[in-house]
Amino acid sequence: xxxxxxxxxxxxxxxxxxxxxxxxxxxxxxxxxxxxxxxxxxxxxxxxxxxxxxxxxxxxxxxxxxxxxxxxxxxxxxxxxxxxxxxxxxxxxxxxxxxxxxxxxxxxxxxxxxxxxxxxxxxxxxxxxxxxxxxxxxxxxxxxxxxxxxxxxxxxxxxxxxxxxxxxxxxxxxxxxxxxxxxxxxxxxxxxxxxxxxxxxxxxxxxxxxxxxxxxxxxxxxxxxxxxxxxxxxxxxxxxxxxxxxxxxxxxxxxxxxxxxxxxxxxxxxxxxxxxxxxxxxxxxxxxxxxxxxxxxxxxxxxxxxxxxxxxxxxxxxxxxxxxxxxxxxxxxxxxxxxxxxxxx
Numbered sequence: 001x002x003x004x005x006x007x008x009x010x011x012x013x014x015x016x017x018x019x020x021x022x023x024x025x026x027x028x029x030x031x032x033x034x035x036x037x038x039x040x041x042x043x044x045x046x047x048x049x050x051x052x053x054x055x056x057x058x059x060x061x062x063x064x065x066x067x068x069x070x071x072x073x074x075x076x077x078x079x080x081x082x083x084x085x086x087x088x089x090x091x092x093x094x095x096x097x098x099x100x101x102x103x104x105x106x107x108x109x110x111x112x113x114x115x116x117x118x119x120x121x122x123x124x125x126x127x128x129x130x131x132x133x134x135x136x137x138x139x140x141x142x143x144x145x146x147x148x149x150x151x152x153x154x155x156x157x158x159x160x161x162x163x164x165x166x167x168x169x170x171x172x173x174x175x176x177x178x179x180x181x182x183x184x185x186x187x188x189x190x191x192x193x194x195x196x197x198x199x200x201x202x203x204x205x206x207x208x209x210x211x212x213x214x215x216x217x218x219x220x221x222x223x224x225x226x227x228x229x230x231x232x233x234x235x236x237x238x239x240x241x242x243x244x245x246x247x248x249x250x251x252x253x254x255x256x257x258x259x260x261x262x263x264x265x266x267x268x269x270x271x272x273x274x275x276x277x278x279x280x281x282x283x284x285x286x287x288x289x290x291x292x293x294x295x296x297x298x299x300x301x302x303x304x305x306x307x308x309x310x311x312x313x314x315x316x317x318x319x320x321x322x323x324x325x326x327x328x329x330x331x332x333x334x335x336x337x338x339x340x341x342x343x344x345x
Contacts, residue, residue, distance in 0.1 A: 041338045042291060042299055045077025045107065047269070049306030049317075052080040052095075059095045061102055067305055070319045073332045074339040077153065078104035079268075079302050084113055088140035096148050105341035107153035107201065107268075107302070108145075111167040112182075125172040130181035138189045146195030151343040155268060156186065158203035159230055161212040169212055176216040183219045199343060203228035203268045206253040214253075215260050226300070227261055228268035229253050236276030237314045243277035246286045247294075254295055264299035271304045271316045280323040287331025303328075 051063040059080075068074050078099050086092060087110060099106045114120040118134035128134065145152050160179060163170045169179055183202075190198055202224045204214055218224070231249045234241035250267070257265060272282040291298050307315045318324045 040296065040299070040336060041342075042301060042336050043076040043338050043341050044073065044301055044303075044332065045075050045079060045104075045341075046303040046305055047079035047081070049308075051078065052082065054081060054083050054086075057083075057086060057089075057091070057095075059098055061098060064104070065102070067319060070325050071329045071332065073329065073337070075104055076339050076341040077107050077300065077302060078102075079107045079109060079155075081109045084110050085115055085117075088117075088137065088144050090144060092144060093147055096152065100148070100150050103340070105151055105153065105343075106148075107155055109155040109158050109203075109268075111157050111165070113167065124174045124178060125167070126169075126174040126178035126182040130178065130185045132185070135189060138186055139193055142190040142193035142195040142198075145198055146190075146193055148197060150197065151341065152198050153201050153226070154198050155201040155203045155228065156183070158228075158268065159205040161204045161207070161214070161217060163210050169217070176212055179217055180219045184223050187219075187223045199225040201226040201228050201266060201268065203230060203266075204253070204257070205229070206231040206249060207256055214256050218260050221261055221263060224261070224263055226266050227257055227263045228266040229257060230269035231267065232270070232304070232316075233272040233277075233282060234314070235273035235279075237273045237312070246282065246290045250290075250295070254297075258297050262297070265295075265297045266300040266302065267298060268300075268302050269304040270301055271318070273314045273316070274321070274324075275314075280321070280327040283318070283324060283327040284331055287328065287334075287337075292334065292336055 046067055048063045048067045050060055052059055064078055096106050112125060117137040157167055159165055160168050162168050206229060233244045233249050235243050272279045305317050307317055309315050318328055
């Protein structure tokens with residue numbers, strides 16, 4: 001009898017423990033919310049030769065639409081190389097409106113220089129800007145761009161880390177601190193003028209021993225929306241160049257840049273020369289392997305598509321060869337690559 005009584009006690013105890021567990025798990029457990037991570041986007045864009053003529057200040061949208069047709073993909077971003085002195089001109093807004101009408105977000109690439117509204121004094125170019133001596137001109141730019149009803153990407157002083165551009169740190173006898181001060185000052189002027197639609201793109205050339213390190217030129221996350229790298233495989237087109245795969249061009253620079261910020265990365269100029277290797281394979285590797293799998297902080301790529309035989313001994317055009325076109329068309333046939341820009345960063 002006692003043996004059966006013990007058996008019932010054990011069964012009852014186990015049942016009680018199970019009931020208590022069910023009660024606490026169903027009534028008292030704090031629900032866990034799973035935060036959905038938005039899918040990664042890589043916005044695509046292009047600069048196409050003669051899309052914008054800086055001498056006549058005219059826009060030829062067919063150059064970009066033809067490029068889109070050739071690769072069977074709409075661009076999200078249209079790059080325009082625009083003279084510094086034109087940025088305050090109200091007619092610029094008319095051109096930006098045309099760009100918007102075509103479904104593109106404009107990226108203005110522009111470099112500073114001295115001229116009558118930002119006249120040279122005793123200071124170097126970037127110290128001059130930082131000191132406020134060009135503020136009237138900068139405010140005019142800010143008011144002008146601020147009137148555009150959509151985002152404008154502003155790629156100011158691109159490749160300033162190189163030693164030999166007229167606006168580069170070295171050529172202007174400036175210092176990295178001068179550049180940072182100028183960048184921050186311009187950012188503040190734009191914000192005060194209400195140009196909050198302007199997204200700031202800090203664009204470097206790929207780094208090498210003769211360039212200024214990225215870290216020394218970085219103004220801080222509060223003053224930057226995008227960080228960017230211009231990089232090319234020059235192939236065997238120059239006496240100093242050899243064929244270089246995508247990693248050889250970008251890996252070290254990407255690693256250097258992403259070590260200082262988590263801001264989205266843009267390849268603001270990218271392409272391969274045709275000489276010395278397989279350009280189609282280079283483009284395929286970039287779009288199908290490297291960017292999707294190995295460069296996950298990249299959120300925009302801007303193809304550089306222009307015949308530069310006259311100045312650089314390179315025809316960069318993707319449309320020059322059906323194999324290049326096919327490589328890009330197939331590579332972009334991936335939902336990762338987006339044709340509509342959203343200013344979400």
